[in-house]
Amino acid sequence: MAVSTADHAVVADPGVALAAARARRGAGRVLVTLARSVAIFVPVFLVATFLTFALRSLSGLSPAHIQLGESATPDAVARIEHQWGLDRPFLAQYWTWFTNILHGQLGTSWTNGANIAELISNGLAVSLSVVVLALIIGVLFGFGLGTLAAVRRTTWIDRAITGFLTVFSVMPPFVVGIVLVTVFAVGLGWLPAAGYVPASVGTWPWFTHILLPALALSLDPMADVARQLRSGLIAAYQENYVTGAIVRGLSPRRIFLRHVLRNGVGPALSVLGWRFPTLIGGSVVTEWIFGLQGFGRFANDSAQAGDVPAVQGVLVVSIVLVVTFNLIVNIVLGRVTPASQRGV
Amino acid sequence: MVRRVLALPTGRLAVGVLSVIALLAILGPTLAPHNPLGTSALTLTGPSWKHWLGTDYLGRDVFSRLLAGSRTSVLGSVEVALIALAVGVVPGILSVYLGRGFEWFTLRIADTLLALPFLIYAVAVTALLGNGIPQAMFTVGVLVSPLFYRVTRAATLAVARSQYVEAALISGASIGWIARRHVWGKVLPPVAVALAQTIGVGFVVVSSLSFLGIGVQPPAPTWGGLLASDLGYLSYQPWAPIVPALLIMATVWGSNLLADAIRDVSGEAGRALLNSRRARARRLNPAEPIPAGGAAR
Amino acid sequence: MTRTLPDGTVTAAVPAARPADPPALDPPAAQAAALAVRDVRIRDDVNDREIVHGVSFELRPGRAVGIVGESGSGKTLTCRAILGILPAHFAVSGGSIEIVGRDIAELTTPQWTDLRGSTISAVFQDPASYLNPSIKVGAQIAEVIGVKTGLRRRAARRRALELLTAVHLRDPELVYDQYTFELSGGMLQRILIATAIAADPQVLIADEATTALDVTVQAEILDLLADLRERRGLALVVVSHDLAVVAQVCDEVLVMREGEVVEHGSTADVLYHPRHEYTRLLIAEHEQYGLDRYLAGEQRKELDSVH
Numbered sequence: 001m002a003v004s005t006a007d008h009a010v011v012a013d014p015g016v017a018l019a020a021a022r023a024r025r026g027a028g029r030v031l032v033t034l035a036r037s038v039a040i041f042v043p044v045f046l047v048a049t050f051l052t053f054a055l056r057s058l059s060g061l062s063p064a065h066i067q068l069g070e071s072a073t074p075d076a077v078a079r080i081e082h083q084w085g086l087d088r089p090f091l092a093q094y095w096t097w098f099t100n101i102l103h104g105q106l107g108t109s110w111t112n113g114a115n116i117a118e119l120i121s122n123g124l125a126v127s128l129s130v131v132v133l134a135l136i137i138g139v140l141f142g143f144g145l146g147t148l149a150a151v152r153r154t155t156w157i158d159r160a161i162t163g164f165l166t167v168f169s170v171m172p173p174f175v176v177g178i179v180l181v182t183v184f185a186v187g188l189g190w191l192p193a194a195g196y197v198p199a200s201v202g203t204w205p206w207f208t209h210i211l212l213p214a215l216a217l218s219l220d221p222m223a224d225v226a227r228q229l230r231s232g233l234i235a236a237y238q239e240n241y242v243t244g245a246i247v248r249g250l251s252p253r254r255i256f257l258r259h260v261l262r263n264g265v266g267p268a269l270s271v272l273g274w275r276f277p278t279l280i281g282g283s284v285v286t287e288w289i290f291g292l293q294g295f296g297r298f299a300n301d302s303a304q305a306g307d308v309p310a311v312q313g314v315l316v317v318s319i320v321l322v323v324t325f326n327l328i329v330n331i332v333l334g335r336v337t338p339a340s341q342r343g344v
Numbered sequence: 345m346v347r348r349v350l351a352l353p354t355g356r357l358a359v360g361v362l363s364v365i366a367l368l369a370i371l372g373p374t375l376a377p378h379n380p381l382g383t384s385a386l387t388l389t390g391p392s393w394k395h396w397l398g399t400d401y402l403g404r405d406v407f408s409r410l411l412a413g414s415r416t417s418v419l420g421s422v423e424v425a426l427i428a429l430a431v432g433v434v435p436g437i438l439s440v441y442l443g444r445g446f447e448w449f450t451l452r453i454a455d456t457l458l459a460l461p462f463l464i465y466a467v468a469v470t471a472l473l474g475n476g477i478p479q480a481m482f483t484v485g486v487l488v489s490p491l492f493y494r495v496t497r498a499a500t501l502a503v504a505r506s507q508y509v510e511a512a513l514i515s516g517a518s519i520g521w522i523a524r525r526h527v528w529g530k531v532l533p534p535v536a537v538a539l540a541q542t543i544g545v546g547f548v549v550v551s552s553l554s555f556l557g558i559g560v561q562p563p564a565p566t567w568g569g570l571l572a573s574d575l576g577y578l579s580y581q582p583w584a585p586i587v588p589a590l591l592i593m594a595t596v597w598g599s600n601l602l603a604d605a606i607r608d609v610s611g612e613a614g615r616a617l618l619n620s621r622r623a624r625a626r627r628l629n630p631a632e633p634i635p636a637g638g639a640a641r
Numbered sequence: 642m643t644r645t646l647p648d649g650t651v652t653a654a655v656p657a658a659r660p661a662d663p664p665a666l667d668p669p670a671a672q673a674a675a676l677a678v679r680d681v682r683i684r685d686d687v688n689d690r691e692i693v694h695g696v697s698f699e700l701r702p703g704r705a706v707g708i709v710g711e712s713g714s715g716k717t718l719t720c721r722a723i724l725g726i727l728p729a730h731f732a733v734s735g736g737s738i739e740i741v742g743r744d745i746a747e748l749t750t751p752q753w754t755d756l757r758g759s760t761i762s763a764v765f766q767d768p769a770s771y772l773n774p775s776i777k778v779g780a781q782i783a784e785v786i787g788v789k790t791g792l793r794r795r796a797a798r799r800r801a802l803e804l805l806t807a808v809h810l811r812d813p814e815l816v817y818d819q820y821t822f823e824l825s826g827g828m829l830q831r832i833l834i835a836t837a838i839a840a841d842p843q844v845l846i847a848d849e850a851t852t853a854l855d856v857t858v859q860a861e862i863l864d865l866l867a868d869l870r871e872r873r874g875l876a877l878v879v880v881s882h883d884l885a886v887v888a889q890v891c892d893e894v895l896v897m898r899e900g901e902v903v904e905h906g907s908t909a910d911v912l913y914h915p916r917h918e919y920t921r922l923l924i925a926e927h928e929q930y931g932l933d934r935y936l937a938g939e940q941r942k943e944l945d946s947v948h
Contacts, residue, residue, distance in 0.1 A: 040455060047456040059472035170596040172548040174555050174568070175589045178575060182582050244771035247724055248785045248836055249758025252750065258784070262775050274458060281463025285552050289575060299464050300556060303471035311468045318461045326459070337775045338820050 033334035041323045049101065052315045053094050056308045062086065063110040065306075084110075097312075106313035111305055116313040123295035124317065126196050127283050130210045130294065134217035134279060139272065141218075142225025146268065149226065150233035151256070161226070169223035173282040177216035177289040184212060194291030213286040220282065221275050229268040236264035266337045273329035277322050348609040355605035361598035365591070368411065369418035378405035398581065400573060410588060413565035417551060418595070420481055424546030425539055427485025432492025433535065439493075440500045454490040462487040466549055470559050480559030484549045488542055495538045499531040533610035537603045544599035551592055567592055675741055675843045675876040676700040676723065676761070682735035683718050683727065683900075693718055693900045695736065698893070702843055705870060705877035707887030707908070709923065710897035716880045719897075720848045723878070724763055725753055741843065759789050762837040766849035768829035769821045778824070778832045779805070779817025782839050789840035804835040808865055827858035831865065838869060845869070846878040851886055863889050884923050888912060896920050 062077065063084050081087055085096070100107065106116040149161040171179075185193035191208050199206040236242070237260055245255045284296035295314055302310035349355035391398050398406055439447045465487060470480040503509055512521075553559045554568030567588045574584040676699070683693040693715035700706050708716045721727045723738055725745055738745045740761050748756065765771050772781055782801040786792050792800060798817075805813030808831040821829060830850060837845055847866060851859040867890050869875050879890050887894055887908075894911045896904035896919065903917040915921045 041459075043452040044456045044459050047452055048460060051456070055469065055472055059474075061472060166597065166600075167593075170544075170593045170600060171589075172552060172592065172596070174552055174571065175585075175592060178571060178585045178589065181575070182585065186582055240765070240767070240770035241773045243726055244765075244833070244836075245773070246726055247757055247763045249754055249756070249762070249840065250785070250788060251754045254788065259773050259776075263773065277459060277461035278463070280461035281465075284463050284467055285555065288556060296464065300467055300471075300558075303468045304475075304558075306472065308472065311472060315464065315468060318464055319459070322459050322461060 029338065030331075030334070033331060037327050037330040041327060045319060045323055048319045049098060049316060050094070052312050052319070053097055055312065055315075057090065059306075059308065061306050061308050101316055106316065107309040109302075109310050110307045111302075111310075116310050119298065119310070120295055120313055120317055123293060123298045125198070126292050127280075127287065127294035127296060129199070129206070130213045130217065130286065130292070131279055131283060133210055133214035135221065135272075137214060137218040138221035139225060142222040142268070143229060145222070146226035146229030147233065147261075149230045150237075150264075153230070153234060158230075162230075165223045165226050168219040169227075171219060172285075173216050173220065174285045174289060176219050177213065177286050180212045180216055181289065194289075196292050196294075213283075213290045213292060216286050216289070217279055217282050221272060221279060224271050224275050225268045228271045229264065232267040233260055233264035236260045239263070262336060266333060269329055269333050269336070273326045276325045277318075280318050280321060349602075349605050352605050352608060354601055355609070358598050358601035358605055361594055362602060365414075365418055365595050365598065368414040368591075370415075372411035372414040375411050378408040398584070400570075400577075400584075406570070406584070406587075409565040409570060410567070410591070413567050413570060414591075416477070416560070416564070417547070417554065417567045417592075420477065420550035420554075421543050421547035421595070423481045424485045424488065424550060425542040427482060428489040428542050428546070429492055429535070429539060431486055432489035433496045436493040436496030437500050437531070439497050440504050450493065454493045457487055458490045460487060463549065463552060466553060467556065467558055470553065475559060477559050480550070480553050484546060484553075488545055488549075491538050491542060492535065495534040496531055499534050503530045533606060537606045537610075540599050540603035540606060544596045544603070547592070547595050547599070673701075673742060674699045674739070675702050676878070677739040678719070678723065678736070679738070680736035681719060681722060681733060681738060683715065683722055683731055684734040686730040686732065691734065691900070692731070693722075696895070696897070696902055697736075698895060698905070700844065700876045700878065702876050703870060703874040704893070705879060705891040707891035707894045708878065708880045708897060709882065709884050709887050709894060711882055713899075714897040715900040716897050717848055720763065720846050720878065720880055723846065724757070724761065758785060758837075758842060759840040760842055761844040761846070762840070762842040763846040763848060764830065764833045764837050764850045766852045768826065768833040768850075769824075771833055772821045772829065772836070774821050777818050777820060778829075779813075779819075782832070782836050785836055785839040801835075801839070804839055805832070807869075808832070808835045809861070810835075826854050827861065830854060830858075830862050834862075834865065834869075838873070838875065841873070842875070844876045844878065846880070848880045849882070850879075852881065852883070859886070866890055884912075884927050896923070 063080055063086075065077075078087070085093060088096075097107070104117060106120065108114065109116055109119065145161050145165065149158045152158050181193050184191045191212055193212075195209060197205040197209050241259060241263075242255060245259050250259075280296075282296075283294060284300050286292070287294040287297040288300065295317065299311060299314040299318075302314065350359065400406055400409070435450045439450045462484070466480065466484050469483040470476075473479040473483070550559075551566070551568035551571075554566035555572045557569065557572065560566055560569060570588045571585050571592075574581065574588075577584065678699070679697050680695045681693065681697070682691055682695055684691045696715075696719050698706050708719065710716045718727065718731065721731075722733050723740075723745075725748070727733070733746070740756060743756070745753075772778060776784075779798070779801050782804055783794070783797040786797040786800050787794070790797075790800075802813045802817060805816055810816050810828060810831050816824070816828065816832070824832070834845075834850075845866075850866075851862045854862065863886060866877060866879070870877055870890075877890060879887055881887050891908055894904070894906065894908050895902050896911065896917065898919050904911055904915065904920045911920060912924065915924055
């Protein structure tokens with residue numbers, strides 16, 4: 001927007017006031033998008049963290065049982081719970097916990113007293129490597145397949161792609177994971193079946209280790225993006241503005257690239273936004289299959305061990321990831337299709 | 345509506361697949377030829393006349409375990425769908441009528457539940473609340489309920505704001521009558537679509553959980569659990585995951601297909617489909633015009 | 642031959658300045674028809690029915706033809722056939738259409754792309770939907786200019802601003818950077834007209850272009866069309882269910898009913914000596930609602946010219 005404003009000052013002669021008005025308008029649009037997104041996500045964050053915190057009271061778990069075993073005396077239990085501050089009123093505990101979270105402190109583990117934020121950040125590098133690669137694969141192939149299917153719709157290409165997407169979408173990540181391990185690791189021996197190598201050791205080993213889990217995770221968003229894009233593009237082709245563009249004498253290629261794609265991409269982008277939680281969730285399963293010490297694995301292990309603060313920490317981090325990702329998606333959406341942002 | 349769904353080939357296929365799976369769930373455990381928990385010395389054998397799908401690492405008959413596990417796996421997903429329905433539909437309808445406060449509050453809750461990475465939450469909540477099937481079903485059900493909330497809310501809104509309902513209100517029809525007459529007919533098809541979808545989603549989540557060993561006690565067989573135990577022995581039996589994987593995929597596929605079929609017969613799309621078929625039958629050249637600019641011929 | 646609307650407020654809003662390009666019209670071309678429609682028939686393949694049973698008319702540069710009829714009379718299908726954008730399952734089953742002497746049945750897609758915009762163009766009812774909601778309206782006009790005339794960005798922008806002025810929009814600089822959802826129906830119709838004439842076409846089809854607008858805006862748009870016709874030598878096809886709209890701009894009127902042309906003649910003939918019963922009915926309706934304003938205006942103008 002800033003660029004176009006500068007542009008204007010040159011063209012428009014009486015334009016100082018005008019340019020100012022335009023700058024306000026441009027900045028206003030971005031601000032409105034941001035404000036709208038924040039208005040949605042702040043309550044989401046509050047409710048989600050509250051639910052997360054309430055988990056401890058609901059579970060009735062206590063560090064005392066983990067440290068002392070089931071046979072602990074009530075006195076010992078009370079003493080340990082006092083140490084952890086668990087005898088304070090619920091809302092007071094919540095407030096302390098919440099303000100700590102805002103400062104990036106996720107507390108200490110019940111099982112070994114380690115700093116949870118540190119434990120999670122170790123796992124996060126692994127998980128994010130996989131998730132980001134999965135997103136890239138999913139978006140690239142999803143866009144390619146969806147566009148191809150829409151442009152060649154009702155032909156055998158469309159039917160073949162739709163068929164493949166159906167198969168992809170009914171394969172849960174753990175099934176895909178097992179198939180990939182069977183074929184590429186056990187059968188062909190091309191890629192390692194499990195484990196992780198940090199990128200600092202070598203980019204290629206790092207890539208080969210995260211490729212299979214990322215593929216396993218990518219099929220779901222790929223199928224979603226492709227299908228949404230296909231129907232979004234087909235729907236956009238039915239719109240009057242396409243007729244308008246045809247009548248103005250724009251070429252089919254131009255109409256597709258500049259008019260249809262821009263409007264048809266909206267549903268695919270938003271589906272990506274609300275599919276992101278599934279992707280994060282899927283990492284629990286893929287990390288288990290591929291023996292990755294990621295954050296999903298950490299969530300699973302801590303949950304099974306009854307380590308409530310660790311579980312809460314993972315959940316908070318996952319909420320932050322989801323909210324951030326959706327904010328980005330919303331801002332991109334606001335840029336691509338401004339009309340979609342005026343309250344639906 | 346059932347008849348119209350069955351009139352569609354995809355509808356028949358979906359109902360067929362789901363019926364077979366349902367039969368497995370009902371009769372499976374009684375049909376099992378061996379004790380699904382009975383171990384033997386014959387470990388990791390290939391398929392034979394006695395053991396159709398071979399045996400696992402403890403020498404248990406895989407086919408029996410598959411049949412015995414079908415009930416937990418399938419019933420689980422149905423349970424999830426029903427819980428989601430119960431939790432989602434009522435606030436969905438009420439959000440339109442109970443004023444702005446309630447509306448805002450329920451909308452925020454729905455947003456939140458949608459934003460939660462629900463497999464992680466399902467794992468966390470189920471494990472922390474005592475690692476049982478009911479906890480798992482309930483958690484997953486609540487987590488997927490926003491789908492029902494949104495769907496019923498959208499349908500109810502469309503009806504509530506429409507002029508024929510206003511007209512009915514003005515002419516003195518009771519709220520109950522309107523709900524039965526207008527709201528129900530509009531709300532039911534999208535809810536049916538959502539239900540079919542949720543069974544698919546629920547099934548994936550339930551099998552993912554059982555794959556991780558959450559919500560089930562170890563010896564009890566489930567389809568997800570079967571896959572998990574196959575994973576360790578892939579180099580001996582690379583074919584072992586095929587059957588449980590296919591069953592899981594067939595179930596998800598069947599429910600997605602059913603959702604599509606219901607949507608097709610209850611919407612605008614169904615008519616368009618019919619029209620283009622008729623036109624194509626009439627016209628000699630079967631090529632459909634592509635509206636990608638250019639001449640329409 | 643051209644009538645100006647006897648509407649004082651409208652003419653007052655017209656800025657005096659306008660681009661100094663002469664109408665793209667050379668005298669020999671004026672003799673040839675810009676658009677010739679001969680016994681065009683359109684059928685619907687879904688119901689296997691003929692919808693339009695033979696429409697014929699000829700349009701010379703700078704002239705205006707009106708098509709009047711109720712919805713479903715086949716007037717919009719006729720327009721779409723002329724533009725080569727019939728909806729799926731509809732096809733021209735007889736007759737021929739020639740645009741500046743070229744039979745459209747033989748046009749390939751690239752030839753159509755060349756022809757549209759620069760030779761023939763169209764505006765429609767519900768202008769908001771015919772503009773891309775995600776692109777600033779000014780950029781959409783500039784796009785047409787850029788593609789059709791090869792002007793560079795800066796120049797295309799300046800030309801688009803001129804066009805926005807030419808369609809009588811106040812504050813074109815501001816409008817240029819707005820999206821469709823930020824503008825009113827009347828403004829959008831002006832913008833749609835600006836995009837349609839951006840590449841200087843010879844024929845403009847206005848399909849119910851004023852229908853959804855309120856009466857004063859409608860009058861302004863019609864005035865704009867008449868103005869463009871006069872200044873640029875634009876040939877107009879004005880389609881409407883409203884006889885008054887057509888009468889205001891056109892020299893020649895076709896009355897359509899159920900796919901049939903029931904009356905065809907000069908505007909004055911059709912208005913004052915209707916032969917078909919349906920036309921009489923249309924006029925009778927208008928005497929009660931809209932047309933009397935037009936007739937009264939006509940009288941007033943005559944009075945004015947006496948003074």
